[in-house]
Amino acid sequence: MKDKTPPAKKALPTRPDGVVTLEQVAEAAGVSPSTVSRILNGTAAVSQAKKDAVQAAIQALGFRPNPVARGLAGGRTLSVGVVTQIISSPFYGEALLGIERELEQAGYVPLFVSGNWHEEDERKAIETLLSRRVDGIIVLAGRLADEALLSLTAGLPTVVVGRQLEGPQLYSFSFDNRAGARAATQHLIDQGHRRIAFIAGDLIHDDAVERQNGYLDALAAAGIAMDANLIVQSDFTEAGGMLAVSRLLERDAHFTALFASNDQMAIGACLGLHRRNLRVPDDVSLVGFDDLIMARYSMPPLTTVRQSVYEIGSEAATAMLGLLRGTTPKVELPQPELVVRESTRRMQR
Amino acid sequence: MKDKTPPAKKALPTRPDGVVTLEQVAEAAGVSPSTVSRILNGTAAVSQAKKDAVQAAIQALGFRPNPVARGLAGGRTLSVGVVTQIISSPFYGEALLGIERELEQAGYVPLFVSGNWHEEDERKAIETLLSRRVDGIIVLAGRLADEALLSLTAGLPTVVVGRQLEGPQLYSFSFDNRAGARAATQHLIDQGHRRIAFIAGDLIHDDAVERQNGYLDALAAAGIAMDANLIVQSDFTEAGGMLAVSRLLERDAHFTALFASNDQMAIGACLGLHRRNLRVPDDVSLVGFDDLIMARYSMPPLTTVRQSVYEIGSEAATAMLGLLRGTTPKVELPQPELVVRESTRRMQR
DNA sequence: TTGTACGCGTTATCAC
DNA sequence: GTGATAACGCGTACAA
Numbered sequence: 001m002k003d004k005t006p007p008a009k010k011a012l013p014t015r016p017d018g019v020v021t022l023e024q025v026a027e028a029a030g031v032s033p034s035t036v037s038r039i040l041n042g043t044a045a046v047s048q049a050k051k052d053a054v055q056a057a058i059q060a061l062g063f064r065p066n067p068v069a070r071g072l073a074g075g076r077t078l079s080v081g082v083v084t085q086i087i088s089s090p091f092y093g094e095a096l097l098g099i100e101r102e103l104e105q106a107g108y109v110p111l112f113v114s115g116n117w118h119e120e121d122e123r124k125a126i127e128t129l130l131s132r133r134v135d136g137i138i139v140l141a142g143r144l145a146d147e148a149l150l151s152l153t154a155g156l157p158t159v160v161v162g163r164q165l166e167g168p169q170l171y172s173f174s175f176d177n178r179a180g181a182r183a184a185t186q187h188l189i190d191q192g193h194r195r196i197a198f199i200a201g202d203l204i205h206d207d208a209v210e211r212q213n214g215y216l217d218a219l220a221a222a223g224i225a226m227d228a229n230l231i232v233q234s235d236f237t238e239a240g241g242m243l244a245v246s247r248l249l250e251r252d253a254h255f256t257a258l259f260a261s262n263d264q265m266a267i268g269a270c271l272g273l274h275r276r277n278l279r280v281p282d283d284v285s286l287v288g289f290d291d292l293i294m295a296r297y298s299m300p301p302l303t304t305v306r307q308s309v310y311e312i313g314s315e316a317a318t319a320m321l322g323l324l325r326g327t328t329p330k331v332e333l334p335q336p337e338l339v340v341r342e343s344t345r346r347m348q349r
Numbered sequence: 350m351k352d353k354t355p356p357a358k359k360a361l362p363t364r365p366d367g368v369v370t371l372e373q374v375a376e377a378a379g380v381s382p383s384t385v386s387r388i389l390n391g392t393a394a395v396s397q398a399k400k401d402a403v404q405a406a407i408q409a410l411g412f413r414p415n416p417v418a419r420g421l422a423g424g425r426t427l428s429v430g431v432v433t434q435i436i437s438s439p440f441y442g443e444a445l446l447g448i449e450r451e452l453e454q455a456g457y458v459p460l461f462v463s464g465n466w467h468e469e470d471e472r473k474a475i476e477t478l479l480s481r482r483v484d485g486i487i488v489l490a491g492r493l494a495d496e497a498l499l500s501l502t503a504g505l506p507t508v509v510v511g512r513q514l515e516g517p518q519l520y521s522f523s524f525d526n527r528a529g530a531r532a533a534t535q536h537l538i539d540q541g542h543r544r545i546a547f548i549a550g551d552l553i554h555d556d557a558v559e560r561q562n563g564y565l566d567a568l569a570a571a572g573i574a575m576d577a578n579l580i581v582q583s584d585f586t587e588a589g590g591m592l593a594v595s596r597l598l599e600r601d602a603h604f605t606a607l608f609a610s611n612d613q614m615a616i617g618a619c620l621g622l623h624r625r626n627l628r629v630p631d632d633v634s635l636v637g638f639d640d641l642i643m644a645r646y647s648m649p650p651l652t653t654v655r656q657s658v659y660e661i662g663s664e665a666a667t668a669m670l671g672l673l674r675g676t677t678p679k680v681e682l683p684q685p686e687l688v689v690r691e692s693t694r695r696m697q698r
Numbered sequence: 699t700t701g702t703a704c705g706c707g708t709t710a711t712c713a714c
Numbered sequence: 715g716t717g718a719t720a721a722c723g724c725g726t727a728c729a730a
Binding site: 383387395 | 715716717718719721722723724
């Protein structure tokens with residue numbers, strides 16, 4: 001026997017901070033906490049009468065389950081981690097919006113962490129997510145080696161975008177970058193261009209490689225010899241695009257058209273050309289990739305390959321929700337589509 | 350007496366998923382869990398010998414404290430909520446990056462939720478954060494009424510950016526939008542412009558109002574009568590800026606210069622002008638506000654008012670860390686600075 | 699179908 | 715200084 005007064009029937013006083021617990025709901029509804037939990041999670045069948053009583057109590061008390069406690073109890077945290085590279089990038093921004101909107105509808109919250117295009121940062125980011133007990137992880141591109149990624153996320157539902165990977169509880173999908181790049185290059189060829197320069201992205205990424213392959217495909221199909229002097233590698237940023245143009249021009253590589261692997265580099269390239277008194281599209285036709293909002297509002301409006309980044313995000317989230325439900329996701333991304341605007345024109349003799 | 354075999358000394362087997370708990374660390378170091386906790390949090394003095402032993406065990410086992418459990422135990426979750434409006438906006442993106450970087454150094458993780466410029470969404474966003482037991486909330490602008498915000502976040506450390514608010518555990522700061530707008534307008538006046546149109550942002554926001562005030566200030570100081578026909582209200586987006594130009598032109602409002610309340614609207618306006626065969630800066634001088642990356646790479650490069658959005662984010666995070674530590678934050682934002690590029694020029698004839 | 703009892707990993711409150 | 719012990723709020727075997 002203890003000497004202190006043992007609380008015979010804990011009173012469950014309303015907490016000062018207004019937080020309502022499941023236990024209070026149970027008491028108000030005249031059922032046990034487990035019954036409330038079962039109703040909440042649909043874990044087991046419950047009589048309609050109690051269901052109603054509990055629902056009423058939940059409404060009346062304004063109860064909201066505590067995700068932290070759920071997480072600890074071994075259940076889910078209703079949060080999914082999202083490994084992005086740079087959260088401030090216009091590209092990722094749109095994807096994150098798609099992810100957020102989609103997850104929200106299912107009651108999940110995204111946890112965004114940045115990999116900064118850096119392998120070690122990315123590993124730490126994922127470890128952070130793991131320690132936060134996320135229910136799943138969405139990885140957008142990234143630099144982490146396949147094996148490292150697989151072993152880190154082993155057992156956890158994972159969606160990888162922009163890379164082909166196989167694994168249990170793992171779903172990956174990509175946009176058809178190669179076809180898109182082919183279409184972009186083909187468009188320039190159709191306009192009569194033969195000297196078509198190319199700004200590649202960071203070739204560590206499949207995306208960048210595939211876009212370069214698409215460019216080469218189109219050249220080959222048109223019987224145009226590839227000229228290494230016309231290809232320059234960069235880093236997917238505006239500054240990088242501008243720099244790439246400088247390098248191209250310093251090589252005295254003559255070209256009448258330029259295909260940049262993404263819109264940001266295209267925008268940078270446009271400024272770079274302007275600095276050398278080269279006009280778009282009068283002197284150089286320019287094509288980008290992604291169709292970010294900035295492409296629509298650049299001067300001149302940029303011809304580019306449309307890939308709905310927002311949709312990629314929402315599809316990734318949908319796939320994740322599928323994995324979480326135990327169903328096998330199947331993402332059907334729309335085919336790449338060339339959007340012709342005002343940065344390209346027929347070659348003037 | 351129970352009939353089942355009572356585990357006399359729970360064996361603490363290594364868990365299959367490789368997760369190491371504080372309890373295991375304690376056992377390995379030959380101390381009690383409480384002691385480990387104390388060392389981790391610096392809650393109380395511990396002998397150097399045990400400190401060393403525990404540190405060694407932590408290293409050896411690769412222990413990482415579980416933030417979820419910490420959160421439940423009434424401690425902190427080491428997460429701070431961030432209420433943004435649209436996560437995909439280039440403006441917010443840069444701020445979020447600043448917040449993320451700063452928080453990360455202190456071991457905190459940001460939880461981003463979007464308010465979508467919608468009062469009800471914003472309220473729900475904050476409630477989501479509360480239920481996630483965040484240690485504090487950073488609010489970037491937003492539409493929620495002051496009182497609603499105050500009562501929702503009562504007691505929780507809160508940092509509000511872009512609004513002046515008073516409250517316990519509450520810190521707010523703003524950029525000097527008025528001075529910035531004044532400088533922008535003054536620049537146009539200095540260039541000889543007299544008919545200066547203005548695109549306002551959504552006047553629900555202090556930011557937008559203050560920028561308009563700065564515009565009016567400068568006009569008044571120069572003895573230029575304000576012409577309501579030259580002012581049009583919009584929504585801070587590219588599309589809105591483009592639309593605003595149409596409205597301005599339909600009014601037959603003649604102007605030689607245009608000041609848009611933010612860079613995004615300026616970029617949209619630029620395209621709108623282009624569509625009407627008006628050249629920047631030859632026919633119309635254009636000034637934006639924010640100095641986003643897009644301003645540097647627009648065509649022509651945009652004259653704008655520099656406010657380091659990244660810095661605003663990191664300062665907000667620093668202020669939050671201060672509140673969390675119990676110190677009173679004091680944010681000193683740099684003064685607004687006009688960045689003259691190529692979208693403005695002296696008025697011709 | 700429903701309730702009891704315990705555990706999740708940590709911190710806080712006591713005693714020693 | 716240090717170690718038991720009791721929460722924290724919920725999920726879930728297990729028993730009824």
